[in-house]
Amino acid sequence: MRLKKFKINIFFFILLFLVFANKFDFFLNTYIILKNNAHSRLVYNYGYCNPQAYGFIKDVYTKHNLNKYNIKTSNKSIVPTSEIFTHSYKNSKSSYEILINFNEKDIKKINNKFKVIENKQNCYLIEYLND
Numbered sequence: 001m002r003l004k005k006f007k008i009n010i011f012f013f014i015l016l017f018l019v020f021a022n023k024f025d026f027f028l029n030t031y032i033i034l035k036n037n038a039h040s041r042l043v044y045n046y047g048y049c050n051p052q053a054y055g056f057i058k059d060v061y062t063k064h065n066l067n068k069y070n071i072k073t074s075n076k077s078i079v080p081t082s083e084i085f086t087h088s089y090k091n092s093k094s095s096y097e098i099l100i101n102f103n104e105k106d107i108k109k110i111n112n113k114f115k116v117i118e119n120k121q122n123c124y125l126i127e128y129l130n131d
Contacts, residue, residue, distance in 0.1 A: 049123040052079055054082070056120055056121075060098065060125045068091055069091055074098070077100070097125075097127075098124070114126045
């Protein structure tokens with residue numbers, strides 16, 4: 001009697017696990033985590049240049065060796081700030097700014113003097129000139 005009750009409990013536990021695993025895509029999510037590294041998963045979710053430009057920000061930081069600076073990011077779209085990807089309280093401010101989802105008309109409206117360091121799609125790394 002006790003063994004039969006134990007088997008029924010195990011059966012319902014396994015059934016419940018399979019239902020929740022299917023509901024929350026447990027097997028697919030596990031496969032994606034094992035197959036892709038963290039950087040490619042973040043680029044897939046946050047985009048290279050749109051909507052939050054995780055890929056562009058990481059490429060700019062590594063290419064121009066800007067890891068010691070907190071660079072301001074401005075996004076034309078209404079999304080959370082992308083500064084969270086690289087911000088650190090140990091880093092200092094810089095004269096650089098990353099503009100996300102800006103087109104050329106928007107760039108020309110900027111009042112301060114600057115030069116464009118890098119441009120890919122609608123993402124820009126600019127440096128403000130101190131005159």
